[in-house]
Amino acid sequence: MMSVDDDAPDAQSVIADVIRAIPRGCVASYGEIAARAGLPGRARLVGKVLRDARAGARLPWHRVLRADGRIAFEPRTAPFREQQRRLAAEGVVVVKGRVDLARHGWQRDLDAELWAPPPF
């Protein structure tokens, strides 16, 4: 007997899947992730998923940034430096706690595929 819930996986697991889909070397914002999970406006829920994420969750949490490309943690804190370190390890440039989204943004990557920009 099917129920409608079979087609309504809980939001948090969908969000987790989206985060796992962020390519290495790319970053995505909370709002972007929520939107891609079919949950526009639910950026805060993405934050909760990451907060609840456990070590064994295997989520690339370091690839999630704020909408302006800044790391969500307070500068100079341990988590902040850890995220910055992990990003650098993937070749993502972090300057003053900020990433150039035009260079490493996931959405930008999609645009690159669809638009097939000419070499400059």
Next chain:
DNA sequence: CAGGTGACCTCTG
């Protein structure tokens, strides 16, 4: 039940 909080976002000035 009401109020505050939070790994957030967008708009306005």
Next chain:
DNA sequence: GCAGAGGCCACCT
């Protein structure tokens, strides 16, 4: 660049 307001909603007091 910064500040305020409104939106979002799960979770805790």
